[in-house]
Amino acid sequence: xxxxxxxxxxxxxxxxxxxxxxxxxxxxxxxxxxxxxxxxxxxxxxxxxxxxxxxxxxxxxxxxxxxxxxxxxxxxxxxxxxxxxxxxxxxxxxxxxxxxxxxxxxxxxxxxxxxxxxxxxxxxxxxxxxxxxxxxxxxxxxxxxxxxxxxxxxxxxxxxxxxxxxxxxxxxxxxxxxxxxxxxxxxxxxxxxxxxxxxxxxxxxxxxxxxxxxxxxxxxxxxxxxxxxxxxxxxxxxxxxxxxxxxxxxxxxxxxxxxxxxxxxxxxxxxxxxxxxxxxxxxxxxxxxxxxxxxxxxxxxxxxxxxxxxxxxxxxxxxxxxxxxxxxxxxxxxxxxxxxxxxxxxxxxxxxxxxxxxxxxxxxxxxxxxxxxxxxxxxxxxxxxxxxxxxxxxxxxxxxxxxxxxxxxxxxxxxxxxxxxxxxxxxxxxxxxxxxxxxxxxxxxxxxxxxxxxxxxxxxxxxxxxxxxxxxxxxxxxxxxxxxxxxxxxxxxxxxxxxxxxxxxxxxxxxxxxxxxxxxxxxxxxxxxxxxxxxxxxxxxxxxxxxxxxxx
Amino acid sequence: xxxxxxxxxxxxxxxxxxxxxxxxxxxxxxxxxxxxxxxxxxxxxxxxxxxxxxxxxxxxxxxxxxxxxxxxxxxxxxxxxxxxxxxxxxxxxxxxxxxxxxxxxxxxxxxxxxxxxxxxxxxxxxxxxxxxxxxxxxxxxxxxxxxxxxxxxxxxxxxxxx
Numbered sequence: 001x002x003x004x005x006x007x008x009x010x011x012x013x014x015x016x017x018x019x020x021x022x023x024x025x026x027x028x029x030x031x032x033x034x035x036x037x038x039x040x041x042x043x044x045x046x047x048x049x050x051x052x053x054x055x056x057x058x059x060x061x062x063x064x065x066x067x068x069x070x071x072x073x074x075x076x077x078x079x080x081x082x083x084x085x086x087x088x089x090x091x092x093x094x095x096x097x098x099x100x101x102x103x104x105x106x107x108x109x110x111x112x113x114x115x116x117x118x119x120x121x122x123x124x125x126x127x128x129x130x131x132x133x134x135x136x137x138x139x140x141x142x143x144x145x146x147x148x149x150x151x152x153x154x155x156x157x158x159x160x161x162x163x164x165x166x167x168x169x170x171x172x173x174x175x176x177x178x179x180x181x182x183x184x185x186x187x188x189x190x191x192x193x194x195x196x197x198x199x200x201x202x203x204x205x206x207x208x209x210x211x212x213x214x215x216x217x218x219x220x221x222x223x224x225x226x227x228x229x230x231x232x233x234x235x236x237x238x239x240x241x242x243x244x245x246x247x248x249x250x251x252x253x254x255x256x257x258x259x260x261x262x263x264x265x266x267x268x269x270x271x272x273x274x275x276x277x278x279x280x281x282x283x284x285x286x287x288x289x290x291x292x293x294x295x296x297x298x299x300x301x302x303x304x305x306x307x308x309x310x311x312x313x314x315x316x317x318x319x320x321x322x323x324x325x326x327x328x329x330x331x332x333x334x335x336x337x338x339x340x341x342x343x344x345x346x347x348x349x350x351x352x353x354x355x356x357x358x359x360x361x362x363x364x365x366x367x368x369x370x371x372x373x374x375x376x377x378x379x380x381x382x383x384x385x386x387x388x389x390x391x392x393x394x395x396x397x398x399x400x401x402x403x404x405x406x407x408x409x410x411x412x413x414x415x416x417x418x419x420x421x422x423x424x425x426x427x428x429x430x431x432x433x434x435x436x437x438x439x440x441x442x443x444x445x446x447x448x449x450x451x452x453x454x455x456x457x458x459x460x461x462x463x464x465x466x467x468x469x470x471x472x473x474x475x476x477x478x479x480x481x482x483x484x485x486x487x488x489x490x491x492x493x494x495x496x497x498x499x500x501x502x503x504x505x506x507x508x509x510x511x512x513x514x515x516x517x518x519x520x521x522x523x524x525x526x527x528x529x530x531x532x533x534x535x536x537x538x539x540x541x542x543x544x545x546x547x548x549x550x551x552x
Numbered sequence: 553x554x555x556x557x558x559x560x561x562x563x564x565x566x567x568x569x570x571x572x573x574x575x576x577x578x579x580x581x582x583x584x585x586x587x588x589x590x591x592x593x594x595x596x597x598x599x600x601x602x603x604x605x606x607x608x609x610x611x612x613x614x615x616x617x618x619x620x621x622x623x624x625x626x627x628x629x630x631x632x633x634x635x636x637x638x639x640x641x642x643x644x645x646x647x648x649x650x651x652x653x654x655x656x657x658x659x660x661x662x663x664x665x666x667x668x669x670x671x672x673x674x675x676x677x678x679x680x681x682x683x684x685x686x687x688x689x690x691x692x693x694x695x696x697x698x699x700x701x702x703x704x705x706x707x708x709x710x711x712x713x714x
Contacts, residue, residue: 007696010695010696011694011696011697011698014693014694014695014696015694018663018693018694022663030683031661034632035632035661035663038632038633039663121633121635151698152698152699154698155667155694155697155698156698156699157638157642157666157667157668157670157671157697157699158638158639158642158667158671159635159638160635160638160667161632161633161634161635161638161664161667162635163635235639238635238636238638238639239636239639239640243633243634243636273647274646274647277646277647279699279700280700
């Protein structure tokens with residue numbers, strides 16, 4: 001992984017000192033509540049329902065074990081012994097004390113971590129495919145480009161006070177596992193007719209209260225133009241994006257208002273006009289970064305049959321929780337943070353330490369966080385799979401449910417978040433209780449259920465195959481159901497609302513009715529999302545709102 | 553008497569805004585863009601220094617033709633969330649080659665100065681009562697940067713990216 005040099009380290013250290021001073025001035029009454037808000041958000045610090053919440057950056061989801069152990073230490077010493085992985089592959093702590101945040105940041109800096117730009121109206125953590133570098137279908141590893149963009153975007157003088165937050169995802173596989181089409185900018189590494197590798201550039205995707213799928217504005221961008229082109233997009237957005245209404249300030253609203261074609265023309269014109277002063281591409285810069293992402297020293301192995309003679313529980317786990325790997329004899333292994341009793345994405349300090357131990361022993365000392373709120377050991381020898389499974393099972397992190405209904409994406413919801421309208425964690429629990437039969441889940445196959453406690457959409461509900469959105473109705477929690485959303489690849493789509501929202505107590509029942517329709521209607525081997533697309537939402541709607549069922 | 557920060561020093565502002573000195577007695581007058589547009593001919597031959605004050609939504613390209621006459625551009629910030637001024641400044645310096653005083657004015661605070669200086673501002677008119685002495689240290693918040701920038705006031709060590 002990327003290692004800081006003296007410049008990187010100095011910048012992070014100076015950021016800690018700056019924030020320590022800002023916190024001191026705030027506590028001394030020298031900075032107003034409002035002004036401090038803008039400063040603390042840039043360091044990932046929110047003031048939440050119960051306490052401040054601190055969001056720590058995990059660039060493109062990659063963690064060395066010493067970093068994971070540091071997160072465990074912070075959870076223990078500064079929080080209540082656990083943390084939460086987010087859909088931006090970051091880690092959140094829900095109980096830090098404001099006065100101690102500078103100390104947390106100082107500790108993070110000792111392991112080359114920070115919380116810079118994890119919130120605020122600036123360029124946020126750049127995310128990537130969690131299988132980057134190991135996926136067999138990958139054209140090129142996107143992570144060097146993520147790091148390149150991360151550095152360029154860090155404290156960018158011109159683009160640190162944008163109209164609204166700005167999210168970039170990069171993927172190197174046609175099968176987009178980074179949800180790049182619902183990002184402000186999605187970058188796809190592609191090969192052109194001449195055989196060169198560059199970027200397809202999408203702009204204007206996003207979730208939240210106006211979910212949209214992004215538009216391609218450049219089919220092929222040569223690598224050397226990447227930063228110049230990003231600057232052109234951001235400059236157009238910085239000048240033209242709306243600042244009068246926070247709900248209309250994302251770039252997707254601008255792209256929609258002027259039209260994708262016109263937006264493309266604006267960007268291309270700005271790109272041309274700023275050529276003389278644009279960031280200069282030095283191959284050495286990206287080569288220096290790329291050198292940190294070379295494959296680890298894999299053993300020369302052959303693929304082997306790992307299932308023979310093993311218990312069926314293990315087989316299920318291999319089938320659901322591991323993925324093919326570029327290197328023969330290896331598999332990528334998901335660490336499920338979606339056990340039934342666990343709030344999705346939560347992990348205790350103890351578990352972080354144990355996962356770090358496993359990564360040291362079995363996966364070259366690295367752990368990844370995924371945008372689905374699980375962890376991944378990317379490089380496990382197939383012959384070690386059984387031992388890894390036993391070890392994970394012992395600590396409750398081997399639930400064989402990756403990609404199934406209970407591998408839900410879920411925001412912290414009303415239990416923690418000051419923005420939420422409704423709880424989401426209790427709904428996750430309700431669904432887990434109703435669907436506790438693994439064989440039933442396996443029969444259902446791949447289903448993405450995504451849930452947000454409010455329309456800001458941190459739980460990505462609008463791109464869930466089944467989406468659940470918490471709404472407040474006269475102080476009661478109700479839930480709106482959408483079907484047919486997807487965040488992956490060319491399939492990306494925004495889900496359709498099926499009808500009036502349903503009461504808290506009935507959400508799992510409604511999900512079951514939806515699944516009943518799927519089981520009755522599906523064709524041989526057809527995935528849930530494909531059935532929804534083939535038959536439309538009407539049959540589901542009819543079943544959910546059948547007269548026997550009381551829905552408001 | 554108004555104090556401001558100019559090239560990392562606290563100075564007494566020699567300039568006056570049009571409403572402070574309607575007749576331009578101090579011979580250093582900053583006009584709102586609207587007035588400059590309307591009264592350009594009249595002021596061109598006036599015996600004094602001229603500045604123009606622009607708002608966040610104003611385009612900067614049209615000023616390029618005036619740089620022979622206009623030696624100060626003041627860019628307004630309505631609040632900490634206002635970010636257009638950073639791009640306006642950057643464009644004035646890099647694309648339009650403005651070499652005069654580029655002043656940030658309005659609701660600005662010390663924690664923005666580092667970014668502003670990197671975008672080409674060299675003068676900072678903080679709200680009345682602000683701690684200018686304390687604000688001077690803001691230029692040293694960071695001694696390194698990843699981006700090339702205009703940087704009149706500070707020149708941090710930087711790695712790359714032009």
